[in-house]
Amino acid sequence: MSFSSLALNQCLTDAVKKLGYETPTPIQLQAIPAILAGKDVMAGAQTGTGKTAAFALPILQQLLSHRLMLGPIRALVLTPTRELAQQVYKSFLRYAENTPLKVAVAYGGVSINQQITTIAAGITILIATPGRLLDLIAKGSVDISQLQTLVFDEADRMLDMGFKDEIDRILLQAPKKRQTLLFSATFDAAIFKLSKHLLDDPVLIEVSERNTAASQVEQVVYIVDSDRKRELTSFLIGSKNWHQVLIFTRTKQTADELAKEMCKDGIQSQSIHSDKSQGARERILAEFKQGKTRALVATDVAARGIDIIDLKYVINYELPYVAEDYIHRIGRTGRAGNTGLAISLMSPKEEWLLEAVEKVLDSVLLQQWFPGYEPDLTKHYQAAKRPSKGKQKQHARKKALGIKTTKKSK
Ligand code: AMP
Numbered sequence: 405m406s407f408s409s410l411a412l413n414q415c416l417t418d419a420v421k422k423l424g425y426e427t428p429t430p431i432q433l434q435a436i437p438a439i440l441a442g443k444d445v446m447a448g449a450q451t452g453t454g455k456t457a458a459f460a461l462p463i464l465q466q467l468l469s470h471r472l473m474l475g476p477i478r479a480l481v482l483t484p485t486r487e488l489a490q491q492v493y494k495s496f497l498r499y500a501e502n503t504p505l506k507v508a509v510a511y512g513g514v515s516i517n518q519q520i521t522t523i524a525a526g527i528t529i530l531i532a533t534p535g536r537l538l539d540l541i542a543k544g545s546v547d548i549s550q551l552q553t554l555v556f557d558e559a560d561r562m563l564d565m566g567f568k569d570e571i572d573r574i575l576l577q578a579p580k581k582r583q584t585l586l587f588s589a590t591f592d593a594a595i596f597k598l599s600k601h602l603l604d605d606p607v608l609i610e611v612s613e614r615n616t617a618a619s620q621v622e623q624v625v626y627i628v629d630s631d632r633k634r635e636l637t638s639f640l641i642g643s644k645n646w647h648q649v650l651i652f653t654r655t656k657q658t659a660d661e662l663a664k665e666m667c668k669d670g671i672q673s674q675s676i677h678s679d680k681s682q683g684a685r686e687r688i689l690a691e692f693k694q695g696k697t698r699a700l701v702a703t704d705v706a707a708r709g710i711d712i713i714d715l716k717y718v719i720n721y722e723l724p725y726v727a728e729d730y731i732h733r734i735g736r737t738g739r740a741g742n743t744g745l746a747i748s749l750m751s752p753k754e755e756w757l758l759e760a761v762e763k764v765l766d767s768v769l770l771q772q773w774f775p776g777y778e779p780d781l782t783k784h785y786q787a788a789k790r791p792s793k794g795k796q797k798q799h800a801r802k803k804a805l806g807i808k809t810t811k812k813s814k
Contacts, residue, residue, distance in 0.1 A: 410436050413468050415502035416461055423498060429454035430611040435585075436462045439553075444606040445585045446599050450735050452711075453611055456495040459555050459585050464500055466552070467528055473504045475526040476550040482534055482574070484561040484705075486511035486682060487689070491711050492557060493531045505529060510546075512536040513682035520545045534562070534570035541577055548578050556602070559588040560595055564726060565705065568598075575602075589735065590728040590764070621718075621738035622745050625758065626774045630751040633721055634662060636777045637749065638669035640719070641699060648692065649717040650710065651701045652733050654725060662721060663701045673699040676706045704729045710736055720748040723757035727764045752779055 407417045407428055428436065431449045438445050439462035449455040463479045472478050481496075483489040493509035500507060510519045510532040516539060523530070523545055530537075530546065540546040556562065562571065584602050588595050599606065628636050641649050653659045656677040663675035674688045674697045685706065692700040693712055702710070704724060718737045724730055730748075737744025750758055750771070762768050773779070 412465050419499050419501050431455050432458045434609045438607040444603040446606040447587050447609040448591050449611050455587050460496050460499050477530050479529045479553045481531045481555040483557045484565050489531050510536045534567045551578050551582050553583045555585045557587050559586050560590045563594050620743045621734050625748045625769045625771045627779050628749050628777050629779045633749045634665050641671050646717050649699045651719045651721050654722045659701045671698050675701040677703040718746045723754050727760035730761045
């Protein structure tokens, strides 16, 4: 099936052709007709499946066919992070290239004035993060009362990031009669609860099994002591001559430290997380995309919007505390049909985190040792056997008092 069979305007099919899209992806094949039919949609789509075009193309098509070229704002896309907002905005610009439709993006961390000026000039489509959108509404710069379509992109992450209150406040400003589209990489009880509140008789679309990782991504788990993880990371990148490796840590501090240490190992690395300014994040990301930086060490939130088509390698330096984040992380590679490799470095103490990931994936990941980096299991065995600090103190006190420690009789 081709794009031309999806009843899209020629200027949209020309734009996707120019981008090199030959056939619609499964999510596009299912979502585009449903959205064009005016239905609410709840779509479970992994990152890299082409989900942006799955909602952007029919939104553009509807605006073109109803001749809604100039303001007020008719379509609003909410994203959890600035990076994703930018990425969705760029996609809209590309798809709308041959149309008179005006698109704007608004997110925090940068001056609001430029955004106000752009919006005041008249736009039909707005991509925004929830906090900045509410600021703009409060200032009277954005009016969403004439919305036709409201999109929640990466809705699961929005809930994870605690945007539920912001979402409720935004909904108060939006018309009740509207089309709502909810995209989420993972589905859990919270998402279903949100969908009940937001969607009206939605078409449910799932392009792959629920909560499954991108299928073209090979997943490998190496058991390695935490104090040797950095060494193994640098060794893997260096010995295998990998360029453009995205590495995940759980904290900003670890991201900073790891990037610094890897530079000392001779691997040009940078870290990206929410403590860095928007400008710095953009520059770091651009340098990584251009191949100036070999390894980018990121926290989960910062990595959300990273879209690099041919990114081949993802390393989970630490497994995530939120198991669903594993899917988002490895979804950064294997995008748009490319293959990828996702390596998780798991210390013996982190096994419970892997178990949580396996539950979400509904499959077991093979654990291996990397030659030369085998974990010192005797250390862990002894640690497990060692009595707790409290027990040790109690024992020492009793010894000092000359009390004999005897095992409790049954
Ligand atoms: P997304 O899931 O929207 O982040 O898209 C992932 C990547 O796939 C983006 O870089 C898109 O440009 C690309 N893409 C989207 N749709 C298609 C398609 N039909 N054919 C080839 N690439 C696509």
